Amino acid sequence: MVEEATIRCLADYEHSSEERLKGPMYGIVVDATRRFFKPHNSKYVASLKVIDHTWNKAKSPAGFVPFMKLVLISSVRDDIPNIKTIGSIIKLKDGALKRINDMKSSSLMCTWDGATASNKWELFSSEPEQEEKSAKASDAQEEKYLATLRTFTKSYFAEQYFLDVANTLTMAKNSDTEFDVIVRLAKAGLVSEGDGKSFDLKLVDHTGKAHLRIPQGVMAEEFPKLDNSALLMVKGARYRDAKENIIELKDYGNLLIVPVASIIATRFFELTHLYNEGTKVEQRITQEGLTKSFTVSQIADPTLLLSPIKSIFASTEPLPRYRLRVYVVDIGPKDVHSWVKGYCAACMKSFDLTDQDEPTQPKCLICEKEAQTIFQIQLFVKDWKDRDSDEIYKLMLYTHNGKGNGFFDHEPAVNLRRDQRLYQKLKSMHRLLTKYGVYLDCVVERMSKEMNAYFQVCDTVVSCDCVREIKD
Ligand SMILES: [Zn+2]
Numbered sequence: 379m380v381e382e383a384t385i386r387c388l389a390d391y392e393h394s395s396e397e398r399l400k401g402p403m404y405g406i407v408v409d410a411t412r413r414f415f416k417p418h419n420s421k422y423v424a425s426l427k428v429i430d431h432t433w434n435k436a437k438s439p440a441g442f443v444p445f446m447k448l449v450l451i452s453s454v455r456d457d458i459p460n461i462k463t464i465g466s467i468i469k470l471k472d473g474a475l476k477r478i479n480d481m482k483s484s485s486l487m488c489t490w491d492g493a494t495a496s497n498k499w500e501l502f503s504s505e506p507e508q509e510e511k512s513a514k515a516s517d518a519q520e521e522k523y524l525a526t527l528r529t530f531t532k533s534y535f536a537e538q539y540f541l542d543v544a545n546t547l548t549m550a551k552n553s554d555t556e557f558d559v560i561v562r563l564a565k566a567g568l569v570s571e572g573d574g575k576s577f578d579l580k581l582v583d584h585t586g587k588a589h590l591r592i593p594q595g596v597m598a599e600e601f602p603k604l605d606n607s608a609l610l611m612v613k614g615a616r617y618r619d620a621k622e623n624i625i626e627l628k629d630y631g632n633l634l635i636v637p638v639a640s641i642i643a644t645r646f647f648e649l650t651h652l653y654n655e656g657t658k659v660e661q662r663i664t665q666e667g668l669t670k671s672f673t674v675s676q677i678a679d680p681t682l683l684l685s686p687i688k689s690i691f692a693s694t695e696p697l698p699r700y701r702l703r704v705y706v707v708d709i710g711p712k713d714v715h716s717w718v719k720g721y722c723a724a725c726m727k728s729f730d731l732t733d734q735d736e737p738t739q740p741k742c743l744i745c746e747k748e749a750q751t752i753f754q755i756q757l758f759v760k761d762w763k764d765r766d767s768d769e770i771y772k773l774m775l776y777t778h779n780g781k782g783n784g785f786f787d788h789e790p791a792v793n794l795r796r797d798q799r800l801y802q803k804l805k806s807m808h809r810l811l812t813k814y815g816v817y818l819d820c821v822v823e824r825m826s827k828e829m830n831a832y833f834q835v836c837d838t839v840v841s842c843d844c845v846r847e848i849k850d
Contacts, residue, residue, distance in 0.1 A: 385523050388446050389432035391486060396475060399488065403470045404523065406430055406504070406531050408445060408540045411614065411630040412600055413458040422458045424450050425630070428468065429540075431530040447485035449478075450499075457490045457498055462602050463635045464541075464611065465504035465531050466512075467524065472498055504531050504637065535640040541611060544798050547623075548585035556616045556628060559583065560636060560646055563608045568594065579604075581612065581625075583646070584653035584802065588623045590615065590633075601633060609636040609643050649799055656806040659842045660813070667815025671762075671848040674810055675819050677701065678837035682821065687761040687771050690822070690833065699823045699836070704759035706811045706818055707770055711755075714805050718791045721778045722749040728778065733795040740793065751791040752777045757835070762817050773822060775835045781823065782834060787841035807840060817848060 384401050391403065405428025413424040427445040448470075450458050459468060473488035490498050500513040502524055515521035534540065543558050550557040561581035569578045569591070577597045579590040590612065592601065604610070614631030618624045627633075636642055663672055682701035690700045711717065719728040720735065722742035729743045731751070742749040755775040760767060777783040777791060786807060794801040810816060818840070822833040 385519065387432040388428065388430045391446070395477075399470060399473050399475060402520075404430065404527060405446065405448060405468050405470075406527055406534075407461050407466045407468055408464055409611075409613070410461040410632060410634065412627075412632040413455065413460050414630045415455075421451050421453055422455045423630075424458045424461070426450065426461065426468065429534070430527060449485060449487045450489075451487065452490040452498075454490070459499050459501055460600060461501070462633065463503070463637075465535065465637050467502040467504065467527055467531075469500045469502065469513075470498070504528055532639070535637055535642075537641060539641060539645075541636075541642055543611065544796075546585040546798065546802075547581070547583050547588045549798075550615075551586075551588075551617055551620050551623075554616075556614055556631075558611060558613045559615065560609065560611050560642065561588075562646070562650075563604055563606060563610055566604065566606070581610070584649045586623070588617075588625045590625050590627070591618070592627065604633070604635070609638060609646060610634065611636055645799070649802070652799075652803060653806070655842050656803070656810070659845050660806070660810060663810070663813050663816060663845070667813055669815075671815055671817060672845055673703070673817045673819045673848050674845050675838050675840045676844040677819055677821050677839075679821070686763065687759070688764075688769070691771060699821050700833075701819070701821050702759075702773075703762040703817050703819050704757075704771075704773070705762055705765070705816065706757050706759055708758040709755060709808060709812065710758070714801060714808055715794045717753055717755050717804060718751050718794050719754045720749045720793075721752040721754075722747065723778075728752065728754055731793045731795060733793075735793050735796070737793045737796040738790075750778075751793055753783070753785065753791045754778075757811075757818075759818070772832070773820070773835055774825065774832050776825075781836040782838065784837075784839050785835060788839060810842075811840065 386401050386403065388405060405426070407426050407428055409427040411425045413422050416423050426448040428448055429445050433444070433446055452458055470488055473490050476487040478485040478487055503512040506528060515524055541560070543560050545557045545559045547559060547561065550559055561583045563579060564582045564587070565580040567578050568575050571591060575594045576591045577594060579592070581588050581590055611634040613634060614628040615625045616628065618626045684703055685700045687702050687704060716730065718731065720731050720740040720742065721728045722745060724747060725742055725744045727744060731740055738751050739748045740751065741747070753775050757773045757775065758770050759773055760770055775782045775785055786804060789800055789803065792800050794804065811818065820835050820838040823836050825832040825834045
């Protein structure tokens with residue numbers, strides 16, 4: 379019957395109670411485990427996260443994360459697809475359905491058993507031009523529907539963070555748990571391990587490198603040939619030997635190719651670039667800092683004359699602002715994660731943030747209203763002419779009143795327990811600011827008119843672009 383062959387979208391399955399797939403079901407895969415064997419019930423399983431134009435962030439039912447979980451089960455291995463590319467479109471047919479709705483997602487379990495129907499699923503590529511490597515549309519209706527899905531995929535991947543992977547190779551190394559991480563393949567080769575051979579995939583991200591070992595047989599059976607320099611999501615990995623940077627996959631662990639035309643890829647390469655630029659500047663200063671002096675900041679008004687820091691702390695004059703050139707002995711708090719705090723303007727109080735707090739709008743601990751995020755840092759400095767003096771002064775970077783909020787390369791303050799990119803960038807700026815031979819040109823304002831008042835940094839920007847040798 380015509381009706382049975384009608385294509386339905388994911389939203390149609392939200393309240394459907396059917397126990398068998400009638401028409402074909404299509405989903406765009408954003409995440410997938412490898413197909414793996416579950417010994418306790420002798421079944422092969424793969425777990426996928428799928429979306430479509432009816433099941434995305436904007437339209438998903440309240441309380442559900444914006445994907446549908448698909449669990450595919452069969453006692454025959456080849457019944458289970460082995461998905462390797464994010465953005466692949468899967469078409470399912472003929473399975474028995476069971477709905478599992480949990481708090482986190484809407485899930486469908488699709489089981490093929492007994493039946494030996496050959497055509498249980500098909501995989502289509504997200505790019506029509508790659509069709510020679512994948513299935514082809516069987517008719518005009520399917521071709522039209524695939525075009526809709528592909529158009530949606532393209533804009534969705536360009537705008538949405540469809541993967542929630544905040545880990546880096548270095549962060550994962552410091553924890554014992556399994557992890558997912560986005561990396562670039564740098565090199566692949568065979569190595570001898572135990573009695574056999576393993577593939578050694580050298581993986582890199584902006585924080586470091588690791589060697590993923592996969593036994594040769596598993597590689598041949600379960601993984602495609604990967605292009606050199608492919609961008610990959612490594613899923614379900616753990617460190618086997620942290621000292622040698624060797625990682626391995628769990629039985630469901632997977633390697634998924636991340637599309638280059640996506641915001642995830644753009645972010646990955648931006649981070650790498652940022653890190654490389656920062657590293658270049660650091661290396662230069664480390665090499666030359668013993669004989670040369672550098673300033674790493676720019677001030678809004680370069681016509682201001684330099685004041686000796688001692689004089690401004692001694693003065694009671696209510697002068698609005700001073701220009702200082704100092705070198706930074708230390709920065710507090712020690713843990714860069716704590717450089718960004720929550721601040722409630724109503725209670726006039728700042729508070730520590732946790733990884734549960736929103737990136738930019740945490741809740742005030744006292745009045746529970748929406749608060750803002752600010753930088754709250756102390757710089758312990760000496761005057762640049764006075765390296766041998768014992769006198770250390772404290773300057774504040776407190777951006778609660780908007781002053782100094784461009785200090786870190788114009789980056790807005792974001793909860794650093796939620797923003798890995800900014801955290802890495804500030805760590806690099808911390809190293810830069812405290813390096814030998816590095817000076818900070820800054821403008822400060824008195825926070826109160828009393829003696830021993832605090833001085834607050836304002837109108838000052840630190841960035842790699844501002845690094846200049848001081849000649850005078
Ligand atoms: Zn409050």
